[in-house]
Amino acid sequence: MYRNVLGEKVSKGRFKEMQAAAKNRREFIAAGLGRRDLLKMGLLTAAGTLLPIKGLSARRSPGSNSVCVASFEPASPPTTPFVEPMPIMPIATPVASLTPRPTVDPNTAAGEQRTRPHQALQLFPPKKLYRVTQRAAQISLHPELPLQTMWAFDDGTGPTFPGPTYVSRYGEANLVRNINHLPTNNGGFGLNSVSTHLHNGHTPSESDGFPCDFFERGHFYDQHYPNVLAGILSTHPGTGDINESLGTLFYHDHRLDHTAQNSYKGLVGTYLLFNHLDTGDETTGFRLPSFPEFDVPMMFADKLFDPESSPAGLLAFDLFSLDGILGDKFLVNGKIQPFFKVKPRRYRFRWVNTGPSRFYEFFLTDPKNLSARNPFFVIANDGNLLPKPVQVESMRIGVAERTEVIIDFSKFAGKSILLENRLNQVNGQGPVVGAECVDAQGNPSPEILPAGKGNFVLRFDVDATPVKDESAAPRNQKFYDLPEIVEPRITRTLRFDRLNGQWSINGQFIDCDTIRFAVEQNSAENWILQNVTGDWTHPIHIHFEEHQIISRNFAPPPLQVEHSRKDVTRLQPAERVQLFFRFRDFHGRYPLHCHNMIHEDHAMMGRWEIEPNGDNKLLP
């Protein structure tokens, strides 16, 4: 008779599966679990001897961190891939007016919980007004799973997950009235207290969605998005620096300590910015594929569904993880493994990794020819157009990174092509490093998995009939130059560390009321990010202006796509990364933090300020 860890009878087949799953982690278990656990796992004999291990090492090498140790096993109920089309999120609908009218000072009497006046509302009066309610909604993520209670943004036309796509133009300011109507009753996780961050707008502090600027159920918060280029009130008066143009922004809940729960529960969306060069029309400007038909945002998320919930298959979130959370179901625009019908021509895709903790490396895989290389062009990093397109065979994005790509489907006419994540990640620590891990069979489990062995995220079904394509071929295109790098006023060092499981920056933790350092308004700085957490990878996000990576371990970034403007930089094991920043136009509080949302929710964050006079703290 075979039994599981609960002492329940199971079939022989199931018992063998359980054994195989346990085998890979045996060394970990032996090292980390007590005798009682080992007995329960069936790995200890009654006499107390460990069952023999056969040529397996779950860890890379003695003394290393456990980058190869799986922190969970796939457990979600099975779902059939590619049964539903990928949704394209609706464009956010503005309203004609807001009642009460937006005010410069917080309208506390009417229930607004903003604490500081708008610093630029009169300078950049809003052209479009939005009234967005955050509320619970029943949403299907896959037809074989029950409806899920998601937390969603509703612009008045109905709640969606992900939220509606804001479509904005430079020079036309927006004001979004965010209303919190989320229930106290959360169904298992989530806090109905929110701060909506526009990542990475050139946004005055009071509208940025700073994690401690949260507002409660029954209240609202007016967020003013000027949609102006950096430099408009300083180095490039009146216009701003065209080379600072942003394209794909990501909005998400940023409530202190609850960013992972609330974003995972649905509070995410995209915000696009066009201008006279990036027009959204493939016959003008840069002639990038036309929006919205051939220019499509894709928001990626990995989630876990609980086989034991009632009903089975409800969205699950491990409230007790300190390391990071991985899902075994891959969603694009709110659907698990959808398909997307495309025409045989060029498309612009805006890829957004919504987290909470997974890194992706995307490849195009032809399921009928796994050895074929299928290159595509990267045109933007973190939503910012590169100086020129870069041809690649894969693109890696960490949590909150955005990349834009041009895929030409004309060469795949009549075929189906898979979007495959081949990056190997087994726990919250980040991608498997190098080629030193082994799987349950003792085979190498490398950083990049072979074609066909990764996660199929989406299937592109390419139509056979040729169509018109007036977009420009990427190969000879040019976009914006990189902004000028000037002498920094100061070079600061920030060490990302872990002390007794407590995530820290320079040995300190987020504290809403502690200002770590003051940057001088309209100055330039260099920041050195150091990873002292062993084999962990941290996607470090700094709010407000984009940065440029000057060096990784003292050398220019090896990847051409990193010669770009960034707002999230992956800080890899044992790395020292030097960044160049400017802090122009506005003032006030902003955070810097790890964007593994579990790490940021456990204090790996610091508050800094832009002030008229900066300080000189080198190790703040």
Place this chain on the structure above:
Amino acid sequence: MQNVTRRNLLGLLRLAPAVPLAGHLLATPALAAETDSSARALLQRRNFPNVKLQDQDGKNVRFYDDLIKDKIVTINFFYAKCEGICPTVTANLAKAQKILSDRVGREIFMTSISLKPEHDTPAVLKEYAEMFRARPGWSFLTGKPDDVEHLRRSLGFTNLDPRLDKDSSQHIGNVRMGNEPLMLWAACPGMARPEFIAKSITWMIRKG
């Protein structure tokens, strides 16, 4: 009945076939009370094993029934002889308790669980609690080593790296805070400023 532990959270059970449902977006949320009670029961089963413990007064308590259920709580792990982070963390919690004043013991309950229960008898815990001037509403707990280990794992006070996980001087220094009936859980570093720890605890108190 044995509990499902956090480690084997979802993985080791036979998967129930899901019932296919039509995929529609419905505007009105239907938050059924029974769904929530089931989510709460799952959390209880996986994360809050109802093990027997003893507090600093020698009183026998059940972890879930007596310390967690229907309460707003803090949970951390320590041991009396710990010379690393424990004195700082316990002192911070004592200051946080002072800031929260008589709310602790009335609406907030603090629990500190010994990682060396074989040494930390109720008498040792009593002396420790008095040394830090802990006030009522804060339980210092000991129990059978296996039970405490089960609790530690269920509550996620673990290191991914097995070497670090075995080394008690490297134990997790975070303080968990939660509102059990509302299924709100968060954590902050025990070495954060006491004022900030106190503030984080009050975020677990919800109206409505």
